[in-house]
Amino acid sequence: MKRKSTSDPGPPLPGPHLVWLAAAIGCAQLPLLTHLPAWVGITGFSLLALRIMLEHRRSPSLPAWTLLLACIAAGIAVRLQYGYLIGREPCVALLFLLVSMKLVEAKSSRDGTSLLCLSAFLTVTQFFYGQSVVSALAAMPAVLTITAAFIVIQHPAESPIWRDAFPRAARMLLQGIPLAFVFFLLFPRISGPLWGVPTDNSGRTGLSDTMEPGWIREVSLSDDVAFRVDFEGDPPPYGFRYWRGPVLSQLDGNVWRSAPVGPRNQPPLPAQGRHVAYTVILEPNNQRYFLALDLPSTTPDDAYVTPAFELKSRTAITRQVRYRQESVLMARHGAVGPGFFDKRLPQTRNPRTRAWSRELRERYPDDQAFTQAVMQNFAREKFVYSLQGTVLGDDTVDEFLFDTKTGFCEHFASAFVYVLRAAGIPARVVTGYLGGEMNTVGGLSYMIVRQSDAHAWAEAWIGGGWQRFDPTSMVAPARLERGLGAALREGEGVPFFARLEASWWRDLRLNLDAVNYGWQRWVVGYNNERQRALWSDAGLGDASVWKLILVLTGSVVAAAGLIALLVLYRRVRVDPVLAAWNKLGARLARAGLPRRPNEGPLAYCTRAAQRWPRHAATLDAAAHAYCVLRYGRVMRSEDDAWSALRRALSSLPRSRRLRREAAHS
C-alpha cells in the first residue's frame, strides 16, 4: 500500500456529505445559542445556510481572501462585543464563527475531518455555561450527528450505509458507554486548574463585595439558583435563614464596599449556641465568597474567615463547589470589635439625615434605645417595601428617608447604618441571602436558595457585641416569614419563583430541580474529593499509586473486553443441513479434495465419486439429499432426505482413511 503523503487533502467532498457536515455543526452549535450574543448565532447559522445554498446551485466556493477577511472581521466583532479576546467566552464565540466559516470553504475530505473534530470540541464548550441535565441532553443530538457524519463521509452517497447511519451511530455510542463509565469513575480527577483560568469579566448575577444603589434589586430579579443546601437534620426556621455573604463596611460616596482584609487575624469561631450542620452546593459566582448561615463555626477547605465573619475562598469560585459547613445560629456576636471602616462616615452628603440623627441621639443617649427608635421610625413613617426604587441623586439616604420613603432591603439597610454611624454607633451592611425554599420532591429534602433571595441587613456594635438588625422586617415582616413574594405589594414584578401561588408549572420546575440536584450531586459534582471517598469506600483509601493504577487498568481492560466480546463474538446461527453438508465438505477437503468455490454440490460429489468410486453411491445420495433439503420444494421427502444425508455422513469413512483409499486406487 502506498501511504498517503501528508499534503494530500484527500478526495473532494460531494454535496450530500456537506449537508451532513452542516447538520453536525448545527447540532453542536445549537446549545450554545442561548449563551452567545444573538448576532454570533445568526451569523454562524447563516454561513451554514450559505454553503448549502451555494452547493445546491453548484456555484463555485468563495475565494480564500473573502474568508480571511471574514475571519478578521469576526475577531474584531468579538473583541468589540466582549471588550477582550483572550478569555473563555470570546474564544467560544470565535470558535463558533470559525467552524461555520470553515464549512464555507470546505473542499476536501480532510476539511471534513477537521470540521467534525471542531464540532466535537464545540459541544464541550457549552458546559462552560452550565452542566445541568438539560445541557447534557442538549449535547446528545450533537454527539449522535457527529458520529453519524463520521460514518457517512466515509462512504459514497449512494451507499446503503447512509440509510441507517443514525442507528449505527447510536449502537456504537452505546457500546462506548461501559468504557466511558469506567473512565469517568476512575480517571484521576485533579482539584485545581492546570493553567490560570482568566476570570471572565462578564459577571454573573450574584453578590459581590461592592453594593451600588439598586444593585441588590437587580440581583433579586433573577430566578437563578445561587446554591442548594442539604441539612443534616431539620432546616432552621425561616427567620434564622440568614446566609451571610460579603460584609460591607466602607462607604464610598453612595457605594458600599467590603473593608480590605487579608487572611490574617482569623477570629475565634463560635462554639456555643444552636448548631446546624449542612452541605452547600454553591453555583459558580466568579467571586470569592462562600455562604454560610449566620454565624459560621467551621471553615471549608481553601477558605478562611475574615474578622467580619465572612467565609472567603482563596481563589475565585469559577466552578461548582461543594462543602460541608457548620454554623451556630446567633444574632449577636462579639469576638471582633468594630474596625476603622465600621465607624467612618463621609461628612459631605446627606445633611438632613445627619441632622435628624443628631437630634434623635439627644433624645436617646442609650445605644440600644436609639437603635430601636431608628427601627421604629421605619414602621411609623409608613415606609414602603418595593422593587420600584426611584432613581436617586447624590443624597440618596436623605431622599429615601424623607422624600420617597420607598425602597428595597439595600435602601433600608444602608440608611439604617448611615443613621447609626452619624450618631457615633459603629455599624455595617451585611449582604447575603435570606430564606430558601425546601424541595421535597421525590423523597429528597434539600433547600434551594435563589438569587431572588438576595438580601441586605445591618449589624450594629451595641453593648460590646455585634447585633443583627433587619430594618426591612419593620416594613415588610412577611419578607422574613415567607420571602419576597409575600413582602411585595400586588402588581410588582416578582421573579417567578419568589411568587407564592402554586401552579403545575411551578411543581414541574421543582421536579426538574430535584432531578438536577441528584445530577449535580452524582454527576457534575463528582470531583477529586468524591473520587477519593469512593476509593476509600472500596477499601483503597490508603492504597499505593501502583495499586490504584492496577485497579484502573484492570477495570479498563475488563470494560474493553466486555465490549469486544459483545461486538466480535457472535454465535453463528447453525443450520443443521448446512452444518452436515459442511462437515462432509470438510472431511473431503482434509482427504485432499476441497470443494471449488464455484462448484455446485452435485458436481462436487461427482468429482469425489471419481476419486473414491467405492463410495460413489453414498456421495451421490448425500448430494441429492442436500439438494432436496436446500433447494427442493417437495416437503414430503424432507424427512427422508435429512435421514439420508445423515446416513451418508455416517457411512462415509474418516478423512484419513479416504486419503489412504485415494492413494491406493
Next chain:
Amino acid sequence: MIGQVFSDPSGWYKSTRQRFWRMAPTDPKSVRLTHNRIYILPTSRGWAFAFTLVLMLLTSMNYGLSLGYAMTFLLGGLMHAGMLHTYRNLSRLVVDAAISGENEPAAFCGEHLVFQVSLRNLATWGRHGVKLAAAGGFVENIDIPAEGTKVVELRVATKRRGRLALGRLTLDTTYPLGLWRAWAYVHFPLHGLVYPQPETNPPQPPAIGAGEGANGEGSGDDELSGLRTYQPGDPLPRVAWKTAARGLGLFTKEFEGSAGADLRVSWWDLPPAMQVEERLSRMTAWVVLAAQRGQQFVLYLPGATLAAGRGEAQRGKALAMLALHDLGE
C-alpha cells in the same frame, strides 16, 4: 520459535518477514482472515480525533467540567467501539482466488488484466467498504452481504508483455468511522499473461499464396519438406507443377510447419531494421487479424514454431508465444 532467533537468525528473519508482510506468494487458494493476519492502526482522521479528545480532556480538567469528562470518555469509548467494528469488518472473511478456473487471465499490454477474487462472508453481519488492492490496481467500496459471496474483478494495469504476477493483495477497510484502518495481506501465486501490444493499422499480413507468387517457388525461409498427393481444394500455387510436367501426377508442395496454412506470421517476413518489440507487436496484430478472419496460420519465431491451426486455442498459443518470446520462461 524463540530458539530459532539464535540458531538460525536469517531463517527466523525470513519467516517472520513472511508472516508479517507476506512477501512471497505462498498462500493457498483460500485464505481466512484472522487476527494473526489483520493489522489495525488509526488513520490520519483517527489521530486528529484522538488529538481532539486530548484537548477536550485538558479543557475538562482545567475547568473542572464533569460533563466534559463524560463526553470525552464517551467519544473515547466510541473510538474503541469503532476499532472493534473496523476489525470485525475484515475478521473471518474468506478470500478465494481464481474462481474462474485454472486458466490464467490474459490481456494485451496497455489493457487491464482481470483477476477474479471472491470474498466470502461466512458471518451473520454484512461487510462494507472493503478495498482490495494490488500493485497495479484496486477496487473500492466492496460490500459483501451477510453469509454472501462477492466476486471482485481486480483490474490490473499492464505495462510490459510477459507473465505478470498479481503480487501481494491488500484488503483494507476504514469502515465504519474512518478512524481506524484495518488491513491484511494475502499473497496468492497468481499470474496473468500480457500479450504484446498489437500494432495499430498494421500492413496486410503476407498471404502464403502472395508470397509464393512474388518470390517464386521455394523462396523465403520455408523449407520444402515434401510432396503429397494433390487433393481437390489445395491452392493452385502449391501444386508442384514441375513434377506434374514430368508426368508423375499431381502433387502438392508441403512446407515445414505451414502445412495447410492460409497465413504465415513469421519473424523473418519483417524488414530487418525492425526492433524486437515492434516485430512482436506487428506479429501480434497479424495473429489477431487471422483469428478474426478465421484463417489458418502458422507462426515462426526464432527458436519456436507453431504449426498451422485456427480457432481460439491456436490464437491463445500464438499470443502466449509472442508474449513470452525471449523472456527466458
